[in-house]
Amino acid sequence: MKINQVMDIAIKAGKILLANGSEIYRVEDTIGRICRSYGVEAECFVLPTSIFITVTGKDGEPLSVVKRISERTVDLSCVEKVNSFSRRIQESPIPYEEAMETLEKIEREKGYKFGLRLFVAGVTAFVYTLLFKGTVQDAVVAFIIGMLIYISKEKVSRIGVFKFFEYFVSGLIAAGMSVIAVKIFPFLNIYRIIISSIMILLPGVSTTNALKDALHGDIVSSQFGMAEAIFTVVSVTAGVAIVLSLGLGWI
Amino acid sequence: MEEIFLAFIASLCPGIMYNVARKNLLWVGLAGMFGWITYASMLEYSGNVVFSSFLGAVVVGLYSESVARLRKAPAMVFSIPGIFPLVPGIAIYNSTQYIAENNLSKAANTGIEAISCAGAIACGILMTSAVFRIVKKRKKLKLYRKV
Numbered sequence: 016m017k018i019n020q021v022m023d024i025a026i027k028a029g030k031i032l033l034a035n036g037s038e039i040y041r042v043e044d045t046i047g048r049i050c051r052s053y054g055v056e057a058e059c060f061v062l063p064t065s066i067f068i069t070v071t072g073k074d075g076e077p078l079s080v081v082k083r084i085s086e087r088t089v090d091l092s093c094v095e096k097v098n099s100f101s102r103r104i105q106e107s108p109i110p111y112e113e114a115m116e117t118l119e120k121i122e123r124e125k126g127y128k129f130g131l132r133l134f135v136a137g138v139t140a141f142v143y144t145l146l147f148k149g150t151v152q153d154a155v156v157a158f159i160i161g162m163l164i165y166i167s168k169e170k171v172s173r174i175g176v177f178k179f180f181e182y183f184v185s186g187l188i189a190a191g192m193s194v195i196a197v198k199i200f201p202f203l204n205i206y207r208i209i210i211s212s213i214m215i216l217l218p219g220v221s222t223t224n225a226l227k228d229a230l231h232g233d234i235v236s237s238q239f240g241m242a243e244a245i246f247t248v249v250s251v252t253a254g255v256a257i258v259l260s261l262g263l264g265w266i
Numbered sequence: 267m268e269e270i271f272l273a274f275i276a277s278l279c280p281g282i283m284y285n286v287a288r289k290n291l292l293w294v295g296l297a298g299m300f301g302w303i304t305y306a307s308m309l310e311y312s313g314n315v316v317f318s319s320f321l322g323a324v325v326v327g328l329y330s331e332s333v334a335r336l337r338k339a340p341a342m343v344f345s346i347p348g349i350f351p352l353v354p355g356i357a358i359y360n361s362t363q364y365i366a367e368n369n370l371s372k373a374a375n376t377g378i379e380a381i382s383c384a385g386a387i388a389c390g391i392l393m394t395s396a397v398f399r400i401v402k403k404r405k406k407l408k409l410y411r412k413v
Contacts, residue, residue, distance in 0.1 A: 259362065
Protein backbone atom coordinates (compact mmCIF):
# COMPACT_ATOMS: atom_id res chain seq x y z
CA MET A 16 0.00 0.00 0.00
CA LYS A 17 1.18 3.52 -0.81
CA ILE A 18 2.24 5.81 2.02
CA ASN A 19 -0.38 8.46 1.30
CA GLN A 20 -3.11 5.82 1.40
CA VAL A 21 -1.99 4.80 4.87
CA MET A 22 -2.03 8.46 5.87
CA ASP A 23 -5.50 8.81 4.41
CA ILE A 24 -6.82 6.02 6.61
CA ALA A 25 -5.03 7.35 9.68
CA ILE A 26 -6.28 10.92 9.16
CA LYS A 27 -9.83 9.75 8.56
CA ALA A 28 -9.85 7.66 11.72
CA GLY A 29 -8.31 10.49 13.72
CA LYS A 30 -10.80 12.97 12.36
CA ILE A 31 -13.79 10.81 13.34
CA LEU A 32 -12.39 10.33 16.84
CA LEU A 33 -11.64 14.01 17.37
CA ALA A 34 -14.96 15.22 15.97
CA ASN A 35 -16.90 12.89 18.27
CA GLY A 36 -15.42 13.81 21.62
CA SER A 37 -12.56 11.39 22.13
CA GLU A 38 -9.59 12.13 24.38
CA ILE A 39 -6.55 13.53 22.57
CA TYR A 40 -4.18 10.77 23.63
CA ARG A 41 -6.55 8.20 22.13
CA VAL A 42 -6.41 9.99 18.76
CA GLU A 43 -2.60 10.02 18.80
CA ASP A 44 -2.55 6.36 19.88
CA THR A 45 -4.93 5.31 17.11
CA ILE A 46 -3.08 7.17 14.37
CA GLY A 47 0.23 5.70 15.50
CA ARG A 48 -1.25 2.22 15.69
CA ILE A 49 -2.78 2.37 12.21
CA CYS A 50 0.45 3.63 10.65
CA ARG A 51 2.53 1.00 12.44
CA SER A 52 0.28 -1.85 11.40
CA TYR A 53 0.89 -0.92 7.74
CA GLY A 54 4.61 -0.74 8.44
CA VAL A 55 4.91 3.06 8.24
CA GLU A 56 6.74 5.10 10.86
CA ALA A 57 4.73 8.21 11.69
CA GLU A 58 5.04 11.14 14.07
CA CYS A 59 1.78 12.80 14.94
CA PHE A 60 0.72 15.73 17.04
CA VAL A 61 -2.94 16.31 17.81
CA LEU A 62 -4.59 19.42 19.18
CA PRO A 63 -8.30 19.56 20.00
CA THR A 64 -8.84 21.47 16.75
CA SER A 65 -6.35 19.91 14.36
CA ILE A 66 -4.25 16.86 13.47
CA PHE A 67 -0.65 17.01 12.21
CA ILE A 68 1.02 13.88 10.82
CA THR A 69 4.44 13.49 9.26
CA VAL A 70 5.73 10.23 7.77
CA THR A 71 8.98 9.49 6.03
CA GLY A 72 8.71 7.58 2.77
CA LYS A 73 11.04 4.87 1.49
CA ASP A 74 13.16 7.39 -0.42
CA GLY A 75 13.63 9.47 2.72
CA GLU A 76 11.26 12.18 1.55
CA PRO A 77 9.12 13.48 4.42
CA LEU A 78 5.41 13.80 3.82
CA SER A 79 3.08 15.69 6.12
CA VAL A 80 -0.60 16.48 6.37
CA VAL A 81 -2.49 19.00 8.49
CA LYS A 82 -6.19 18.48 9.09
CA ARG A 83 -8.43 21.06 10.73
CA ILE A 84 -11.48 19.91 12.69
CA SER A 85 -14.14 22.57 12.89
CA GLU A 86 -17.22 20.79 14.17
CA ARG A 87 -17.11 18.78 17.35
CA THR A 88 -19.96 16.89 18.98
CA VAL A 89 -20.18 13.95 21.37
CA ASP A 90 -20.94 10.52 19.96
CA LEU A 91 -19.39 7.82 22.10
CA SER A 92 -20.45 4.91 19.90
CA CYS A 93 -18.34 6.37 17.04
CA VAL A 94 -15.33 6.52 19.34
CA GLU A 95 -15.89 2.95 20.40
CA LYS A 96 -16.20 1.70 16.81
CA VAL A 97 -13.09 3.47 15.54
CA ASN A 98 -11.21 2.17 18.55
CA SER A 99 -12.09 -1.43 17.81
CA PHE A 100 -11.47 -0.80 14.09
CA SER A 101 -7.88 0.24 14.79
CA ARG A 102 -7.32 -2.79 16.97
CA ARG A 103 -8.67 -5.05 14.24
CA ILE A 104 -6.32 -3.48 11.71
CA GLN A 105 -3.42 -4.06 14.03
CA GLU A 106 -4.12 -7.79 14.02
CA SER A 107 -4.68 -8.13 10.28
CA PRO A 108 -4.20 -5.11 7.97
CA ILE A 109 -7.03 -4.77 5.45
CA PRO A 110 -6.85 -3.17 1.96
CA TYR A 111 -7.31 0.59 1.46
CA GLU A 112 -10.79 0.54 -0.08
CA GLU A 113 -12.20 -1.72 2.60
CA ALA A 114 -10.73 0.38 5.40
CA MET A 115 -12.03 3.66 3.98
CA GLU A 116 -15.45 2.12 3.43
CA THR A 117 -15.63 0.93 7.03
CA LEU A 118 -14.63 4.35 8.34
CA GLU A 119 -17.13 6.14 6.13
CA LYS A 120 -19.85 3.81 7.34
CA ILE A 121 -18.96 4.65 10.94
CA GLU A 122 -18.98 8.38 10.14
CA ARG A 123 -22.35 8.25 8.38
CA GLU A 124 -24.11 6.41 11.18
CA LYS A 125 -26.81 8.57 12.69
CA GLY A 126 -27.35 7.17 16.18
CA TYR A 127 -30.53 7.76 18.11
CA LYS A 128 -33.34 9.81 16.55
CA PHE A 129 -33.90 13.43 17.54
CA GLY A 130 -37.30 12.63 19.00
CA LEU A 131 -35.88 9.99 21.33
CA ARG A 132 -33.01 12.25 22.43
CA LEU A 133 -35.48 15.04 23.08
CA PHE A 134 -37.64 12.76 25.21
CA VAL A 135 -34.58 11.51 27.06
CA ALA A 136 -33.51 15.09 27.80
CA GLY A 137 -36.90 15.60 29.42
CA VAL A 138 -36.62 12.35 31.36
CA THR A 139 -33.17 13.37 32.59
CA ALA A 140 -34.57 16.58 34.07
CA PHE A 141 -37.50 14.62 35.54
CA VAL A 142 -35.28 12.03 37.19
CA TYR A 143 -32.82 14.56 38.59
CA THR A 144 -35.62 16.53 40.21
CA LEU A 145 -36.72 13.40 42.06
CA LEU A 146 -33.12 12.51 42.88
CA PHE A 147 -32.68 15.96 44.45
CA LYS A 148 -35.75 15.21 46.59
CA GLY A 149 -38.21 17.37 44.65
CA THR A 150 -41.93 16.65 44.32
CA VAL A 151 -43.59 15.07 41.30
CA GLN A 152 -45.10 18.44 40.29
CA ASP A 153 -41.61 19.96 40.19
CA ALA A 154 -40.46 17.01 38.12
CA VAL A 155 -43.22 17.43 35.54
CA VAL A 156 -42.34 21.10 35.03
CA ALA A 157 -38.65 20.20 34.82
CA PHE A 158 -39.50 17.58 32.18
CA ILE A 159 -41.02 20.24 29.92
CA ILE A 160 -38.25 22.77 30.53
CA GLY A 161 -35.60 20.10 29.92
CA MET A 162 -37.07 19.36 26.50
CA LEU A 163 -37.24 23.08 25.65
CA ILE A 164 -33.59 23.52 26.64
CA TYR A 165 -32.54 20.60 24.50
CA ILE A 166 -34.37 22.06 21.47
CA SER A 167 -32.85 25.49 22.03
CA LYS A 168 -29.36 24.05 22.47
CA GLU A 169 -29.55 22.03 19.26
CA LYS A 170 -31.13 24.81 17.19
CA VAL A 171 -28.90 27.64 18.42
CA SER A 172 -25.78 25.58 17.93
CA ARG A 173 -26.88 24.99 14.33
CA ILE A 174 -27.10 28.73 13.72
CA GLY A 175 -23.56 28.94 15.06
CA VAL A 176 -23.33 32.47 16.46
CA PHE A 177 -20.37 31.62 18.62
CA LYS A 178 -19.31 28.55 20.52
CA PHE A 179 -20.79 29.18 23.95
CA PHE A 180 -23.82 31.22 22.97
CA GLU A 181 -26.13 28.21 22.96
CA TYR A 182 -25.27 27.51 26.59
CA PHE A 183 -25.99 31.11 27.55
CA VAL A 184 -29.37 31.03 25.78
CA SER A 185 -30.23 27.69 27.37
CA GLY A 186 -29.45 29.11 30.80
CA LEU A 187 -31.66 32.09 30.08
CA ILE A 188 -34.52 29.84 28.97
CA ALA A 189 -34.17 27.48 31.93
CA ALA A 190 -34.31 30.26 34.48
CA GLY A 191 -36.94 32.31 32.62
CA MET A 192 -39.33 29.38 32.20
CA SER A 193 -38.88 28.32 35.81
CA VAL A 194 -39.61 31.83 37.05
CA ILE A 195 -42.79 31.92 34.97
CA ALA A 196 -43.82 28.45 36.16
CA VAL A 197 -43.34 29.41 39.79
CA LYS A 198 -45.27 32.64 39.25
CA ILE A 199 -48.24 30.65 37.92
CA PHE A 200 -48.00 27.73 40.39
CA PRO A 201 -46.58 29.14 43.64
CA PHE A 202 -46.26 25.71 45.28
CA LEU A 203 -43.37 24.77 42.97
CA ASN A 204 -39.75 24.84 44.11
CA ILE A 205 -37.80 27.04 41.69
CA TYR A 206 -34.30 25.90 42.53
CA ARG A 207 -34.92 22.17 42.06
CA ILE A 208 -36.44 22.83 38.64
CA ILE A 209 -33.53 24.95 37.44
CA ILE A 210 -30.84 22.60 38.73
CA SER A 211 -32.32 19.51 37.15
CA SER A 212 -33.02 21.17 33.83
CA ILE A 213 -29.50 22.58 33.42
CA MET A 214 -28.03 19.18 34.32
CA ILE A 215 -27.81 18.21 30.63
CA LEU A 216 -25.76 21.31 29.86
CA LEU A 217 -22.92 20.57 32.29
CA PRO A 218 -19.61 19.77 30.59
CA GLY A 219 -19.02 16.17 31.68
CA VAL A 220 -17.17 15.11 28.55
CA SER A 221 -14.64 17.92 28.33
CA THR A 222 -13.81 17.68 32.04
CA THR A 223 -13.17 13.93 32.11
CA ASN A 224 -11.28 14.04 28.81
CA ALA A 225 -9.11 16.88 30.08
CA LEU A 226 -8.22 14.80 33.15
CA LYS A 227 -7.35 11.72 31.13
CA ASP A 228 -5.18 13.81 28.82
CA ALA A 229 -3.36 15.33 31.78
CA LEU A 230 -2.68 11.83 33.05
CA HIS A 231 -1.10 10.90 29.72
CA GLY A 232 1.13 13.96 29.85
CA ASP A 233 -0.71 16.01 27.25
CA ILE A 234 -0.94 19.22 29.26
CA VAL A 235 -1.79 21.47 26.32
CA SER A 236 -4.95 19.59 25.36
CA SER A 237 -5.85 19.15 28.99
CA GLN A 238 -5.85 22.91 29.51
CA PHE A 239 -7.99 23.33 26.42
CA GLY A 240 -10.57 20.93 27.84
CA MET A 241 -10.54 22.60 31.25
CA ALA A 242 -11.01 26.03 29.70
CA GLU A 243 -13.87 24.69 27.60
CA ALA A 244 -15.55 23.25 30.70
CA ILE A 245 -15.16 26.49 32.66
CA PHE A 246 -16.48 28.62 29.81
CA THR A 247 -19.48 26.32 29.46
CA VAL A 248 -20.37 26.46 33.15
CA VAL A 249 -19.85 30.22 33.26
CA SER A 250 -22.08 30.81 30.23
CA VAL A 251 -24.88 28.66 31.64
CA THR A 252 -24.72 30.26 35.07
CA ALA A 253 -24.47 33.75 33.57
CA GLY A 254 -27.73 33.13 31.73
CA VAL A 255 -29.36 31.80 34.90
CA ALA A 256 -28.00 34.62 37.08
CA ILE A 257 -29.24 37.40 34.78
CA VAL A 258 -32.80 36.08 34.84
CA LEU A 259 -32.71 35.37 38.58
CA SER A 260 -31.49 38.87 39.47
CA LEU A 261 -34.53 40.29 37.72
CA GLY A 262 -36.98 37.46 38.41
CA LEU A 263 -36.53 36.71 42.11
CA GLY A 264 -38.00 40.09 43.08
CA TRP A 265 -40.90 39.66 40.70
CA ILE A 266 -42.11 36.29 42.03
CA MET B 267 -34.24 1.72 46.87
CA GLU B 268 -36.20 4.24 44.90
CA GLU B 269 -33.15 6.49 44.67
CA ILE B 270 -31.01 3.66 43.35
CA PHE B 271 -33.43 3.10 40.50
CA LEU B 272 -33.50 6.85 39.81
CA ALA B 273 -29.70 6.97 39.72
CA PHE B 274 -29.72 4.14 37.20
CA ILE B 275 -31.97 6.14 34.86
CA ALA B 276 -30.10 9.34 35.66
CA SER B 277 -26.95 8.03 34.05
CA LEU B 278 -28.69 5.96 31.38
CA CYS B 279 -30.29 9.10 29.92
CA PRO B 280 -27.04 11.05 29.42
CA GLY B 281 -25.73 7.85 27.89
CA ILE B 282 -28.46 7.96 25.26
CA MET B 283 -27.80 11.66 24.64
CA TYR B 284 -24.12 10.94 24.13
CA ASN B 285 -25.10 8.18 21.74
CA VAL B 286 -23.70 5.16 23.54
CA ALA B 287 -24.31 1.95 21.58
CA ARG B 288 -27.45 0.10 22.59
CA LYS B 289 -25.62 -3.04 23.79
CA ASN B 290 -23.68 -0.97 26.36
CA LEU B 291 -26.55 1.07 27.78
CA LEU B 292 -27.30 -1.32 30.65
CA TRP B 293 -23.67 -1.17 31.80
CA VAL B 294 -23.74 2.63 31.62
CA GLY B 295 -26.76 2.73 33.90
CA LEU B 296 -25.08 0.41 36.39
CA ALA B 297 -22.02 2.71 36.51
CA GLY B 298 -24.16 5.61 37.69
CA MET B 299 -26.03 3.36 40.10
CA PHE B 300 -22.91 2.06 41.88
CA GLY B 301 -21.45 5.57 42.02
CA TRP B 302 -24.62 6.94 43.58
CA ILE B 303 -24.94 4.10 46.12
CA THR B 304 -21.39 4.80 47.32
CA TYR B 305 -21.93 8.55 47.36
CA ALA B 306 -25.28 8.43 49.20
CA SER B 307 -24.25 5.89 51.83
CA MET B 308 -20.95 7.69 52.47
CA LEU B 309 -22.78 11.00 52.78
CA GLU B 310 -25.12 9.47 55.33
CA TYR B 311 -22.23 7.95 57.25
CA SER B 312 -19.76 10.84 57.33
CA GLY B 313 -21.74 13.92 56.26
CA ASN B 314 -18.82 15.16 54.18
CA VAL B 315 -19.92 16.04 50.63
CA VAL B 316 -16.45 16.37 49.13
CA PHE B 317 -15.16 13.06 50.49
CA SER B 318 -18.34 11.23 49.42
CA SER B 319 -18.02 12.65 45.90
CA PHE B 320 -14.44 11.43 45.83
CA LEU B 321 -15.37 7.89 46.85
CA GLY B 322 -18.28 7.85 44.41
CA ALA B 323 -15.94 8.85 41.60
CA VAL B 324 -13.44 6.18 42.63
CA VAL B 325 -16.15 3.53 42.41
CA VAL B 326 -17.31 4.79 39.01
CA GLY B 327 -13.71 4.81 37.82
CA LEU B 328 -12.96 1.28 39.03
CA TYR B 329 -16.21 -0.02 37.61
CA SER B 330 -15.80 1.60 34.19
CA GLU B 331 -12.15 0.59 33.78
CA SER B 332 -12.98 -3.05 34.55
CA VAL B 333 -16.16 -3.14 32.46
CA ALA B 334 -14.21 -1.51 29.61
CA ARG B 335 -11.96 -4.56 29.53
CA LEU B 336 -14.92 -6.89 29.75
CA ARG B 337 -16.92 -5.21 26.97
CA LYS B 338 -13.91 -4.20 24.84
CA ALA B 339 -14.96 -0.54 24.75
CA PRO B 340 -13.12 2.60 25.87
CA ALA B 341 -13.55 3.34 29.60
CA MET B 342 -14.89 6.83 28.84
CA VAL B 343 -18.06 5.30 27.42
CA PHE B 344 -18.99 4.21 30.95
CA SER B 345 -17.30 6.80 33.13
CA ILE B 346 -18.70 9.97 31.52
CA PRO B 347 -22.41 9.15 31.98
CA GLY B 348 -21.52 7.38 35.23
CA ILE B 349 -20.29 10.48 37.05
CA PHE B 350 -23.34 12.51 36.02
CA PRO B 351 -25.33 11.92 39.24
CA LEU B 352 -22.30 13.03 41.31
CA VAL B 353 -21.88 16.42 39.60
CA PRO B 354 -22.35 19.21 42.19
CA GLY B 355 -25.28 20.83 40.40
CA ILE B 356 -26.90 22.07 43.60
CA ALA B 357 -23.77 23.88 44.78
CA ILE B 358 -23.22 25.49 41.37
CA TYR B 359 -26.81 26.67 41.33
CA ASN B 360 -26.77 27.96 44.91
CA SER B 361 -23.65 29.96 44.19
CA THR B 362 -25.34 31.51 41.15
CA GLN B 363 -28.44 32.34 43.12
CA TYR B 364 -26.45 34.05 45.89
CA ILE B 365 -24.67 36.13 43.26
CA ALA B 366 -28.07 37.11 41.87
CA GLU B 367 -29.16 38.08 45.40
CA ASN B 368 -25.94 40.10 45.87
CA ASN B 369 -24.96 37.90 48.82
CA LEU B 370 -21.33 37.53 47.83
CA SER B 371 -19.85 35.86 50.92
CA LYS B 372 -22.39 33.03 50.77
CA ALA B 373 -21.77 32.80 47.01
CA ALA B 374 -18.07 32.30 47.71
CA ASN B 375 -18.89 29.61 50.29
CA THR B 376 -21.04 27.54 47.95
CA GLY B 377 -18.75 28.27 45.02
CA ILE B 378 -15.83 26.75 46.91
CA GLU B 379 -18.01 23.75 47.75
CA ALA B 380 -18.81 23.27 44.06
CA ILE B 381 -15.18 23.59 43.02
CA SER B 382 -13.93 21.17 45.66
CA CYS B 383 -16.60 18.62 44.76
CA ALA B 384 -15.60 18.85 41.11
CA GLY B 385 -11.96 18.53 42.12
CA ALA B 386 -12.73 15.48 44.27
CA ILE B 387 -14.54 13.77 41.40
CA ALA B 388 -11.63 14.60 39.11
CA CYS B 389 -9.17 13.20 41.63
CA GLY B 390 -11.17 9.99 42.00
CA ILE B 391 -11.35 9.34 38.27
CA LEU B 392 -7.69 10.26 37.84
CA MET B 393 -6.44 7.93 40.56
CA THR B 394 -8.34 4.89 39.34
CA SER B 395 -7.15 5.31 35.78
CA ALA B 396 -3.62 5.82 37.07
CA VAL B 397 -3.80 2.51 38.96
CA PHE B 398 -5.15 0.71 35.90
CA ARG B 399 -2.38 2.21 33.78
CA ILE B 400 0.28 0.88 36.14
CA VAL B 401 -1.25 -2.60 35.94
CA LYS B 402 -1.29 -2.40 32.14
CA LYS B 403 2.34 -1.26 31.96
CA ARG B 404 3.43 -4.10 34.23
CA LYS B 405 1.72 -6.63 31.98
CA LYS B 406 3.54 -5.18 28.97
CA LEU B 407 6.89 -5.34 30.76
CA LYS B 408 6.32 -9.00 31.60
CA LEU B 409 5.53 -9.72 27.95
CA TYR B 410 8.79 -8.03 26.83
CA ARG B 411 10.78 -10.06 29.32
CA LYS B 412 9.32 -13.30 28.03
CA VAL B 413 10.23 -12.38 24.44
